[in-house]
Amino acid sequence: MTEDEKLREEAEEIRKETAEGAPEVAEHDRVAELERQLEEAKSKALYAAAEAQNVRRRLEADKEQASSYAAAGFARDMLAIKDHLDRALAAVSDELRADKTATQFLAGIEATARELDAAFQRNGVVRIKSVGEPLDPHKHQAMMEIPTGDAEPGTIVEEMQPGYMMKDRLLRPALVAVAKAPG
Structure with a gap:
């Protein structure tokens, strides 16, 4: 286990102990986690929309090329x-x-x-x-x-x-x- 991992574990234990004693800190951590998940979901949605747009453009180009060279x-x-x-x-x-x-x-x-x-x-x-x-x-x-x-x-x-x-x-x-x- 590296030094950074040890420090992260200690910080997590301290955060848990503090959260038990201070519910507002636990609520703050929960809100931060939900915000992080929301950002991740937004990012995935944007990626999916961009991918769908790229597929649509490729299909339109293929269709145009097929009709252009059909003869x-x-x-x-x-x-x-x-x-x-x-x-x-x-x-x-x-x-x-x-x-x-x-x-x-x-x-x-x-x-x-x-x-x-x-x-x-x-x-x-x-x-x-x-x-x-x-x-x-x-x-x-x-x-x-x-x-x-x-x-x-x-x-x-x-x-x-x-x-x-x-x-x-x-x-x-x-x-x-x-x-x-x-x-």
Whole structure:
């Protein structure tokens, strides 16, 4: 037993003896103890209220994020359709564009592609800039390195598949070729 503990025990014994002889001292100790318990209860109540408020804020943030990104899976699926439309339009020859029947058909495909782009834009889906940009592993996936003196090493020189972001989330990384020093 330490010296402090001995002193506390002696003080407690003296307080008890004094309390028996002086009821007002015992009443004062009881009031002090009740005040201490009240402060402790207030502290616990404030902590519980703060914790409940934090949980409420977290739930609201989670709900907002879930509703904000609810369409991410659907948007990811629509990217494949966009890729197919873009490849189809890129494959059309100048001869076919000159044909009147094919021109009307192509106009419909181009209108569909524009409408898909507008739907992406309305929902915060944007294409990631790639060519000429430095490689960002959070947005780009390097598929190969191309030796060239025309660009700084680590700079994207070719895009094989466009990447897309939805607001601040990556939907699909851009598949790119990166410059490397020749030789």
